Amino acid sequence: MSGSPMRPELLRIATISRVEEESRGVKTLYFSDRLCSEARPGQFLMIWAPGVDEVPMSLSTISRERVSVTVKLVGEGTRAIHKMRVGDRMGVRGPFGNGFTISGSRPLLVGGGTGVAALKPLLEAMLADGVEPTFILGARSLDDLLFRSHLEKLLGRRLFFTTDDGSLGFKGFASDLAIRLMGERDFDSVYVCGPEPMICKVFEEAERRGLPIQASLERYIKCAVGLCGSCALGPFRVCRDGPVFNSQQLRLVRDELGRTRMDPSGLMISIEP
Numbered sequence: 259m260s261g262s263p264m265r266p267e268l269l270r271i272a273t274i275s276r277v278e279e280e281s282r283g284v285k286t287l288y289f290s291d292r293l294c295s296e297a298r299p300g301q302f303l304m305i306w307a308p309g310v311d312e313v314p315m316s317l318s319t320i321s322r323e324r325v326s327v328t329v330k331l332v333g334e335g336t337r338a339i340h341k342m343r344v345g346d347r348m349g350v351r352g353p354f355g356n357g358f359t360i361s362g363s364r365p366l367l368v369g370g371g372t373g374v375a376a377l378k379p380l381l382e383a384m385l386a387d388g389v390e391p392t393f394i395l396g397a398r399s400l401d402d403l404l405f406r407s408h409l410e411k412l413l414g415r416r417l418f419f420t421t422d423d424g425s426l427g428f429k430g431f432a433s434d435l436a437i438r439l440m441g442e443r444d445f446d447s448v449y450v451c452g453p454e455p456m457i458c459k460v461f462e463e464a465e466r467r468g469l470p471i472q473a474s475l476e477r478y479i480k481c482a483v484g485l486c487g488s489c490a491l492g493p494f495r496v497c498r499d500g501p502v503f504n505s506q507q508l509r510l511v512r513d514e515l516g517r518t519r520m521d522p523s524g525l526m527i528s529i530e531p
């Protein structure tokens with residue numbers, strides 16, 4: 259070791275050691291990185307595809323041997339990441355943000371779409387701590403459910419599926435099933451990551467029932483270190499104060515949640531469905 263501490267905000271080069279096709283248009287890229295191995299579940303990285311873009315991605319695996327990001331193909335940046343193969347090199351900054359805090363012994367985890375990526379290492383940390391989580395895994399359709407067999411092995415009967423088209427499990431949104439389960443079972447905390455309208459509904463129900471919640475939110479992230487302001491949400495900067503927010507913080511941004519966000523040019527735009 260050199261003796262000088264590694265700084266997460268500085269760019270490092272990581273070599274991809276494995277690529278997994280997870281579901282339609284979603285790939286997981288594995289690599290080794292000491293700082294990422296020490297990350298908290300819910301923290302994110304900036305992944306730089308040289309010459310194309312740098313985009314925020316949650317850590318979907320955190321272990322001493324290897325870490326990963328799970329990337330949905332959306333546009334130019336994620337297309338460049340999807341083209342990467344074993345042995346290719348990419349730029350990595352981070353881990354950034356606060357991550358989740360494990361509290362309670364009977365948590366409900368609600369993940370929709372690629373939001374599940376941020377909840378996977380949280381779930382693994384909870385199980386290692388002897389906590390017994392219930393997990394709702396939601397997607398548009400059966401083929402879009404992320405980490406299905408891995409989660410089945412970890413959770414057995416405590417895993418619930420929801421699909422918008424009813425191709426597996428509950429037909430409807432993950433938030434609809436979350437609201438129903440909160441009425442039927444005795445949870446003591448709620449964790450959620452996914453589309454913001456889904457987060458809003460889960461938050462409102464948790465509030466109604468007096469359950470503490472932690473939600474991972476997405477905003478436009480450029481610098482990732484709290485300087486540029488592009489990720490502003492009420493009094494917060496999502497890159498530095500989030501991306502995970504607790505009940506108290508979510509109450510402060512209730513008016514913006516699921517309604518508005520800043521676009522890359524700094525303009526406030528509607529995100530209402």
Ligand SMILES: Cc1cc2nc3c(=O)[nH]c(=O)nc-3n(C[C@H](O)[C@H](O)[C@H](O)COP(=O)(O)OP(=O)(O)OC[C@H]3O[C@@H](n4cnc5c(N)ncnc54)[C@H](O)[C@@H]3O)c2cc1C
Nearest residue numbers: 313314315316328329330333334335336375476477478479
């Ligand atoms: C904290 C955080 C964690 C995330 N984790 C994941 C993850 O684990 N897996 C995953 O597939 N996606 C994740 N995302 C979303 C991901 O960053 C965007 O899908 C990606 O940046 C799209 O880039 P693009 O160039 O392919 O698409 P573009 O065509 O450039 O953009 C498509 C849309 O992606 C979003 N986006 C683009 N650039 C950014 C940016 N710099 N910051 C925030 N949003 C952006 C915007 O909503 C934009 O409208 C996360 C976002 C945040 C903020």
Ligand code: FES
Nearest residue numbers: 480484486487497
């Ligand atoms: S991304 Fe620049 S302040 Fe958060």
